[in-house]
Amino acid sequence: MQTSCERVAQSLRTLYSRYGYRHYKMSKFEEYDLYAKNKDFLVSDNVITFTDLGGKLMALKPDVTLSIVKNSKELPGVQKLYYNENVYRVTKGAHGFREIQQMGLECLGTVDSYCISEVLELAAQSLRSISDETILDISHLGLLAELMNSIGIPADQKGTLVKFISEKNIHELTALCQNAAISPENTALLRELVCTGGAPAQVLPKLESLLAGKVSPTTLAQFTDVIQSLADSDMAQMLRIDFSVVDDIHYYNGFVFKGFVNGLPGSVLSGGQYDKLMKKMKRTDKAIGFAVYMDMLERLEAPGEEWDVDVVLLYDNTTPLPSLRQQVNALTTAGNRVTVQQTIPTDLRYKEIKNLTKGEPTNA
Amino acid sequence: MLNVALPKGRLGEKVYAMFEKAGFPCPSIKENNRKLIFENEERGVRYFWVKPSDVAIYVERGAADIGVAGKDILLEYEPDIYELFDLNLGKCRMAVAAMAGFRDDTRRTLRVATKFANIASNYYRSKGRDIDIIHLNGSIEIAPILGLSDVIVDIVETGTTLKENNLQVYDTIVPISARLIANKASYKFKGAEIDQILRSMEAQMEEAK
Numbered sequence: 001m002q003t004s005c006e007r008v009a010q011s012l013r014t015l016y017s018r019y020g021y022r023h024y025k026m027s028k029f030e031e032y033d034l035y036a037k038n039k040d041f042l043v044s045d046n047v048i049t050f051t052d053l054g055g056k057l058m059a060l061k062p063d064v065t066l067s068i069v070k071n072s073k074e075l076p077g078v079q080k081l082y083y084n085e086n087v088y089r090v091t092k093g094a095h096g097f098r099e100i101q102q103m104g105l106e107c108l109g110t111v112d113s114y115c116i117s118e119v120l121e122l123a124a125q126s127l128r129s130i131s132d133e134t135i136l137d138i139s140h141l142g143l144l145a146e147l148m149n150s151i152g153i154p155a156d157q158k159g160t161l162v163k164f165i166s167e168k169n170i171h172e173l174t175a176l177c178q179n180a181a182i183s184p185e186n187t188a189l190l191r192e193l194v195c196t197g198g199a200p201a202q203v204l205p206k207l208e209s210l211l212a213g214k215v216s217p218t219t220l221a222q223f224t225d226v227i228q229s230l231a232d233s234d235m236a237q238m239l240r241i242d243f244s245v246v247d248d249i250h251y252y253n254g255f256v257f258k259g260f261v262n263g264l265p266g267s268v269l270s271g272g273q274y275d276k277l278m279k280k281m282k283r284t285d286k287a288i289g290f291a292v293y294m295d296m297l298e299r300l301e302a303p304g305e306e307w308d309v310d311v312v313l314l315y316d317n318t319t320p321l322p323s324l325r326q327q328v329n330a331l332t333t334a335g336n337r338v339t340v341q342q343t344i345p346t347d348l349r350y351k352e353i354k355n356l357t358k359g360e361p362t363n364a
Numbered sequence: 365m366l367n368v369a370l371p372k373g374r375l376g377e378k379v380y381a382m383f384e385k386a387g388f389p390c391p392s393i394k395e396n397n398r399k400l401i402f403e404n405e406e407r408g409v410r411y412f413w414v415k416p417s418d419v420a421i422y423v424e425r426g427a428a429d430i431g432v433a434g435k436d437i438l439l440e441y442e443p444d445i446y447e448l449f450d451l452n453l454g455k456c457r458m459a460v461a462a463m464a465g466f467r468d469d470t471r472r473t474l475r476v477a478t479k480f481a482n483i484a485s486n487y488y489r490s491k492g493r494d495i496d497i498i499h500l501n502g503s504i505e506i507a508p509i510l511g512l513s514d515v516i517v518d519i520v521e522t523g524t525t526l527k528e529n530n531l532q533v534y535d536t537i538v539p540i541s542a543r544l545i546a547n548k549a550s551y552k553f554k555g556a557e558i559d560q561i562l563r564s565m566e567a568q569m570e571e572a573k
Contacts (some may be wrong), residue, residue, distance in 0.1 A: 019482070092444070133553070135552045135553070137552070166447055167445070169445040169446075169447040169448075170449075171450040172447075172449075172450075219437070260548070260549045260552045260553075261549075262552075264426070265424070265425050265426025265427075265547055265549055265550075266426070266444065266548060267548065267549070358501070
């Protein structure tokens with residue numbers, strides 16, 4: 001029987017291939033230097049390292065995107081890649097490393113509004129292949145950065161402000177603005193932005209009037225156009241604009257998004273535009289991508305079955321082999337799950353016992 | 365069903381009264397027994413009492429949709445949650461205290477005894493001070509007296525315990541109070557109920573002013 005994880009992985013592979021994304025298989029190892037230079041991009045600083053035979057310090061991959069950016073060549077046009085890899089990292093609150101299956105895609109090159117809308121649509125469809133009750137929260141770090149500049153948030157306070165926005169922490173956001181001598185009107189605007197969330201049809205008009213004159217019309221128009229193109233699709237119901245979705249402003253720039261599934265405690269999908277990372281890695285092209293955290297899907301599994309097997313078929317040295325084989329074939333052909341044993345296993349949940357021995361069945 | 369993690373103790377009782385006023389009563393919670401989980405199926409709410417320092421974990425991991433946790437716990441564990449409202453209850457401060465007459469000898473590594481290693485590290489990192497954290501689980505105040513540490517980083521309410529142990533506050537790191545927190549995914553799917561509680565709590569606070 002397929003697990004949720006296997007079923008979803010299969011449908012995501014089909015989905016990404018259908019949109020022209022090529023499977024990108026990579027090595028489990030990477031030179032540690034890559035992660036040392038981009039520590040802030042990683043979920044956790046902790047990386048499993050070892051020295052290879054040539055004396056180089058290597059690491060078990062804690063992240064996929066960095067490897068793809070490092071190993072792919074800058075080519076004309078757009079490269080569309082998807083991956084299904086294991087990463088090794090310390091999850092928050094855990095006391096050790098975990099192997100985590102991650103599936104996702106990256107779009108590198110001349111990323112334009114179409115590419116962004118395609119990636120967002122694929123993110124939405126990825127969520128839909130997991131569950132019917134899903135939400136894709138979309139935000140735009142470019143708009144947020146322009147707004148922070150235009151209302152005069154001091155550079156050293158921007159990181160803290162973004163953190164408060166991500167927590168919907170209005171009370172501390174207000175206090176920060178007061179300390180930074182931000183005008184009451186601009187503070188109210190920021191508060192409004194954090195509180196303004198919901199379906200694009202309701203939020204876009206409000207956002208346009210809220211941000212008019214505070215951000216570049218081009219950025220706002222691109223945001224509106226891309227969202228509008230998705231809002232007209234059958235994905236509309238699962239889209240939400242929510243500016244509390246943020247990511248590291250040193251790596252990400254434009255659209256950022258997170259996917260949620262009812263019944264799972266955190267975001268199961270996370271992605272965004274990371275042109276700043278590309279620049280840091282000395283590339284001139286742009287990029288957008290997302291990852292689906294497959295390890296979280298096991299929490300969606302239906303409760304385990306009541307029985308481990310349907311039939312325990314008991315035999316001993318008096319049972320003729322042909323009749324034993326015949327019984328097994330008959331039972332399995334009828335759709336039963338059968339275990340053939342000489343004694344009754346103690347930790348097995350079974351519906352019935354068929355005894356082919358001459359004596360009484362015995363427990364293991 | 366909305367799952368609410370409440371901190372055991374007086375603060376939790378005060379907070380429950382606010383939830384009740386917000387339209388989410390659960391009369392069985394007032395019964396004098398040792399039960400930890402209480403449910404009002406009709407109103408679609410389930411409360412559970414947990415250790416105050418664990419509330420954030422229940423909420424972050426989704427066992428509770430919302431809860432009430434101290435800012436000290438949020439700063440220490442940095443859970444990935446929404447911090448929706450400052451309830452202005454359980455007010456105190458996170459402070460650096462030391463023996464009366466203490467002077468920081470910057471030629472040496474400062475030894476800091478605390479339960480809040482993350483808060484202390486962040487605070488001294490922001491000052492560029494080299495420190496040695498000594499993690500203790502209780503009776504932090506005796507660490508400087510016995511020479512185990514130079515200073516302590518701990519919660520100070522009235523300052524009486526410090527005074528009685530010949531300690532005094534040298535610096536306030538951050539004011540602390542109870543916060544209404546929510547699981548990020550729960551907020552997506554149970555936003556209407558959570559917002560109802562949030563609006564009511566804001567109104568209750570406003571009334572109390």
